[in-house]
Amino acid sequence: MIDKVKTVFWFISKPKYIPQIFQVLKRSKNKALEDSHDEALNWCKQNAISQTEALKKLGIQSPMIQIDQEYTATLNKANEIAQNCPVQMGGEGATSFLHTLIKASNSTKIIETGVAYGWSTLAILLAIKDNKKASLISNDMPYIKMNNDDYVGCIVPEDLKKQWTLQRLADVNGIPKALASFNNQIDACHYDSDKSYTGRMWASPLLWNALVENGLFIADDINDNLGFKHFCESIQQTPIIIEHQGKYVGILKKQSH
Ligand SMILES: C[S@@+](CC[C@H](N)C(=O)[O-])C[C@H]1O[C@@H](n2cnc3c(N)ncnc32)[C@H](O)[C@@H]1O
Numbered sequence: 224m225i226d227k228v229k230t231v232f233w234f235i236s237k238p239k240y241i242p243q244i245f246q247v248l249k250r251s252k253n254k255a256l257e258d259s260h261d262e263a264l265n266w267c268k269q270n271a272i273s274q275t276e277a278l279k280k281l282g283i284q285s286p287m288i289q290i291d292q293e294y295t296a297t298l299n300k301a302n303e304i305a306q307n308c309p310v311q312m313g314g315e316g317a318t319s320f321l322h323t324l325i326k327a328s329n330s331t332k333i334i335e336t337g338v339a340y341g342w343s344t345l346a347i348l349l350a351i352k353d354n355k356k357a358s359l360i361s362n363d364m365p366y367i368k369m370n371n372d373d374y375v376g377c378i379v380p381e382d383l384k385k386q387w388t389l390q391r392l393a394d395v396n397g398i399p400k401a402l403a404s405f406n407n408q409i410d411a412c413h414y415d416s417d418k419s420y421t422g423r424m425w426a427s428p429l430l431w432n433a434l435v436e437n438g439l440f441i442a443d444d445i446n447d448n449l450g451f452k453h454f455c456e457s458i459q460q461t462p463i464i465i466e467h468q469g470k471y472v473g474i475l476k477k478q479s480h
Pocket of ligand 1: 243312313314315316336337338339340341342343344362363364365366367392393394395397415416417418
């Protein structure tokens, strides 16, 4: 009860995030699917391929760039900032893989959802830093009641921020806003925010529809529930699935033929 009251006060103090309440309420309609972790995990395990194989299947000939080796000083600094951060946020995913994908695909209009410390943000910004035409819009709503607002994206160095816009909104407002900024045409998206079944099924079609031919849809933690699997089935696409530290990432390349 006290927890619920605290949640209500948190939203009252940050009214721009109130639309997220309605998204969360919708989850009760999908109760069984929200709890489909085991089935989703099995599907991921059965279909996962190595990261190297995935790059080849996506038509990327260049080898994987290990960002901690390529940008050692930047990554060391980022690790130090994250370790000293007074709040604990969501951790890093398959950042070298993401970096390699974005760099090799020459993506210029990129959206990501879910920033936290900013590991995926950093991986993407490092991939586009030499292409001044490229930019990244990230959308993030802070964790409810965690007071982490000031630390969202804290590991992103100042010199990489020129190509970065951070929107602090719930996805339900933030994704349409980011898409509008890119005239509804994007080259790549990385989805790592509301990973509930309901959240994915709402956001995925919006992002997918805005992807250009050969655009990349990259979804983190697809083992959480059947949302990503069902989305792929709804658009009749077979995803590429990779594993990273026991979690799974799904990738779709938009091709009309
Ligand atoms: C797993 S973390 C992101 C990690 C990040 N991609 C990285 O690689 O470091 C998820 C982030 O999404 C945010 N988030 C969760 N639900 C959201 C929503 N509905 N709208 C916007 N942001 C959301 C969380 O507060 C958190 O900052």
